Amino acid sequence: MSNELKRGLEGVLVAESELSHVDGEVGKLVYRGYDIEELARGASYEEVLHLLWHGSLPTRAELDDFRAELAAERAVDDEVLSTVRTLADAGDRPMAALRTAVSMLSAYDGDAEGEGVLAEGARITAKIPTVLAAFERARQGEAAVDPDPDLSHAGNFLYMLTGTEPDDVSEETFDMALTLHADHGLNASTFTALVIGSTMADVYSSVTGGIGALSGSLHGGANQDVMEMLHEVDASGKDPVEWVRDARENDRRIPGFGHRVYKVKDPRARILEGKLRDLADSSGDRKWLEYTTAIESHLADEGLVEKGIAPNVDFYSGSVYDAMGIPMDLYTPIFAMSRVGGWIAHVHEYQADNRLIRPRARYTGPEAAEFVPIDER
Numbered sequence: 001m002s003n004e005l006k007r008g009l010e011g012v013l014v015a016e017s018e019l020s021h022v023d024g025e026v027g028k029l030v031y032r033g034y035d036i037e038e039l040a041r042g043a044s045y046e047e048v049l050h051l052l053w054h055g056s057l058p059t060r061a062e063l064d065d066f067r068a069e070l071a072a073e074r075a076v077d078d079e080v081l082s083t084v085r086t087l088a089d090a091g092d093r094p095m096a097a098l099r100t101a102v103s104m105l106s107a108y109d110g111d112a113e114g115e116g117v118l119a120e121g122a123r124i125t126a127k128i129p130t131v132l133a134a135f136e137r138a139r140q141g142e143a144a145v146d147p148d149p150d151l152s153h154a155g156n157f158l159y160m161l162t163g164t165e166p167d168d169v170s171e172e173t174f175d176m177a178l179t180l181h182a183d184h185g186l187n188a189s190t191f192t193a194l195v196i197g198s199t200m201a202d203v204y205s206s207v208t209g210g211i212g213a214l215s216g217s218l219h220g221g222a223n224q225d226v227m228e229m230l231h232e233v234d235a236s237g238k239d240p241v242e243w244v245r246d247a248r249e250n251d252r253r254i255p256g257f258g259h260r261v262y263k264v265k266d267p268r269a270r271i272l273e274g275k276l277r278d279l280a281d282s283s284g285d286r287k288w289l290e291y292t293t294a295i296e297s298h299l300a301d302e303g304l305v306e307k308g309i310a311p312n313v314d315f316y317s318g319s320v321y322d323a324m325g326i327p328m329d330l331y332t333p334i335f336a337m338s339r340v341g342g343w344i345a346h347v348h349e350y351q352a353d354n355r356l357i358r359p360r361a362r363y364t365g366p367e368a369a370e371f372v373p374i375d376e377r
């Protein structure tokens with residue numbers, strides 16, 4: 001048994017996986033061998049889910065069946081929707097409400113007993129957008145919109161959020177964002193889902209745990225933090241470069257920068273930046289594009305990028321969602337709406353050759369403390 005300590009499990013191999021590969025040195029991401037740029041350009045989120053869950057990109061007929069299967073599972077029980085409204089009324093944060101609602105979904109999943117991870121996972125994946133859209137509408141004092149089975153996963157979410165069918169640009173942009181966020185090796189939330197899955201707990205537990213892990217500011221929560229930073233820059237009245245110089249002088253971490261695996265710019269950040277540029281060109285609203293690119297180029301000049309601290313997926317995603325009119329605190333839940341596909345794929349893959357995940361901590365406490373009964377302490 002090795003006594004070498006690997007803080008944060010950095011670089012430790014704990015499983016084999018065919019699902020996604022992150023090459024952090026050159027900034028390349030593949031899902032089952034397909035480059036993320038090609039998938040972002042050419043594959044819908046449902047195609048990516050099929051790829052991750054069933055091992056191949058679907059044929060047209062397989063895709064039609066798969067889409068219909070997911071669309072048939074979008075409805076959420078009234079009791080869960082009522083709880084979602086209660087959470088919205090109580091002012092809960094959307095990511096916390098999503099965590100509670102996913103956990104609650106299991107009570108209404110009549111088929112859950114003994115069924116496979118993929119079947120249960122498909123139901124959870126189909127229902128998450130319904131829960132989230134209902135939460136947002138409840139906050140706005142609006143009734144939930146029923147899912148439309150004729151719309152895509154992305155299009156239906158935007159429809160349920162706003163009550164209006166999205167235009168093609170919005171649907172395609174959102175669908176691309178879902179594709180980009182679907183999987184990323186053993187990141188913290190996927191590992192959390194895997195640890196839970198390795199105990200043979202149900203998949204609701206894995207997804208609930210995954211949502212909790214994703215919510216943190218070092219992980220998925222950073223996309224909201226980036227947008228909060230951009231608003232802070234705006235409110236400061238300073239030029240973004242001056243603002244970020246001051247922030248660095250005060251030793252502030254810049255959200256959306258740095259990554260455990262990437263030592264160069266994240267390929268997804270490159271794709272999202274390009275999309276933001278397209279959206280800014282067509283709307284004429286260039287503010288967040290100018291701020292983000294100015295911050296990025298200042299940090300590059302400062303040598304951060306050279307040190308391997310470069311923009312990650314969260315740096316540009318929020319500005320894209322903002323251009324689509326999506327509220328800031330839905331950015332991380334939207335990440336969860338996509339990453340749930342990866343959590344389920346990994347749990348399914350891992351359980352096929354399961355081994356309980358149970359590392360060790362080096363004990364640094366006292367060896368022999370003398371016990372004193374409570375009344376004598």
Ligand SMILES: CC(=O)SCCNC(=O)CCNC(=O)[C@H](O)C(C)(C)COP(=O)(O)OP(=O)(O)OC[C@H]1O[C@@H](n2cnc3c(N)ncnc32)[C@H](O)[C@@H]1OP(=O)(O)O
Nearest residue numbers: 217218219220222253254255256257258259260309312314
């Ligand atoms: C979807 C995702 O989860 S992507 C990541 C989203 N998270 C963020 O964007 C939050 C900001 N980024 C970070 O906090 C980090 O880069 C992490 C947590 C993502 C990865 O960090 P780790 O691999 O643990 O690296 P660690 O925190 O040890 O940082 C290494 C060095 O880079 C610096 N650094 C890392 N990120 C940043 C940053 N965003 N801004 C400034 N400096 C940074 C650290 O201060 C540290 O410097 P030091 O060696 O001089 O002390």
Ligand SMILES: O=C([O-])CC(=O)C(=O)O
Nearest residue numbers: 184186187188260261313
């Ligand atoms: O891989 C990681 O550590 C963080 C993550 O989830 C991502 O970048 O998508």
